[in-house]
Amino acid sequence: IAIEELTPELRSALLLQGSYHLTRGRLSSALFTKAIPGRDPIAVTRPGRAWPDLASATLPSGSGNYTMISVHLTWPTYRGQARHRDRLLDALNGIDRSRIILVGDFNLTPWSFALQDFDKRSGLTRRDRAIFSWPAQPFWGGKLRAPAPFLPIDHVYAGSAWRTVSITRGPKRGSDHYPLVMVLAPASQIPAS
Numbered sequence: 001i002a003i004e005e006l007t008p009e010l011r012s013a014l015l016l017q018g019s020y021h022l023t024r025g026r027l028s029s030a031l032f033t034k035a036i037p038g039r040d041p042i043a044v045t046r047p048g049r050a051w052p053d054l055a056s057a058t059l060p061s062g063s064g065n066y067t068m069i070s071v072h073l074t075w076p077t078y079r080g081q082a083r084h085r086d087r088l089l090d091a092l093n094g095i096d097r098s099r100i101i102l103v104g105d106f107n108l109t110p111w112s113f114a115l116q117d118f119d120k121r122s123g124l125t126r127r128d129r130a131i132f133s134w135p136a137q138p139f140w141g142g143k144l145r146a147p148a149p150f151l152p153i154d155h156v157y158a159g160s161a162w163r164t165v166s167i168t169r170g171p172k173r174g175s176d177h178y179p180l181v182m183v184l185a186p187a188s189q190i191p192a193s
Contacts, residue, residue, distance in 0.1 A: 001032040002070035004053070004105040005175065025055030029070045029104070035059045041067045042091045052084035054104075063186035066161070067095050071104035076114060081107070085114065089121050097123040098159040101184060105177060106155050115155070124157035127164045133178045149178055156182050163187045 001020070003010065006028045014020050020032040026044060031037070037057035044051050053072040058065050071088060074081050092100065102124060108115040110130055119126055132149040139146070149169075154177055156167060162184045170179035 002055075002068070002103045003030045003032070004028070004070060004072035004177075006030045010174075023055050023057040025053055025070060025072075026051060027053040027072070029053045029055040029072050031055045031057055031068055031070050033057065033059055033068070035061070038065065041095050042069070049080055050083070051087055054088070061186070063161070063188055064099065066099040066101060069100065069102045069104075071102065071106070073104070073106050073108070075107050076112070082114070085118055089118070092122060092124075096159070098161040100124060100157070100159045101162065102157040103180070103182070104155065105153060107153050108155075109152055110155075122157060124159055127156045127158055127167055127182065127184075128152065128154070128180060131167065131169050131180060133169060133180060135176055136172050136178045137176045139176060153177075154180050156180055158184055161187050163189075 001014065011022070011030070014032050015022065019034060021036055023031040023033065023037050037059055039058050040056055041058050042054065042056040054069060056067060056069040059068055073084055106115060130152045132152050133154040134149055134151045135146050136149060138144060165183040165185050167180060167182040170181040173179060
């Protein structure tokens with residue numbers, strides 16, 4: 001489970017389940033995994049505003065270790081967002097990209113030049129295709145309501161070692177975003193279609 005805006009209540013509820021291991025991110029991002037996480041593959045240097053909010057861990061699987069990353073980028077109107085994307089791309093250079101799963105709130109739509117540039121430079125395949133995930137609640141201080149979500153700003157990327165089994169928008173769970181529910185399997189177990 002990748003969380004981009006972890007609250008104390010959600011943290012407690014997941015840990016009370018008793019079967020999750022928590023990997024905390026820089027700010028409010030986190031990973032909750034059934035497997036015991038190994039080393040953090042992204043060494044955050046010079047913390048502060050230089051890095052995006054992210055949590056990362058090396059996790060074991062029957063087909064070998066893989067890297068899971070949860071990221072929360074700021075709004076594109078924040079002048080540091082481009083630097084955060086570049087910092088994330090630089091961090092990916094030290095990791096076997098074929099074995100990465102990267103998920104998060106990018107605050108960017110698929111048609112934005114910034115996300116298209118990230119798609120090209122990341123070496124990963126974006127697995128979601130216009131899954132509208134925001135807003136799930138009234139926004140702008142509760143003043144505006146949307147009859148349905150209208151921005152696909154949450155995304156799932158994975159390396160070539162993974163095949164997508166399914167990816168759907170989940171039900172409302174209290175966040176201002178709908179969750180994305182994905183099932184990936186090792187490519188070696190599922191033939192390419």
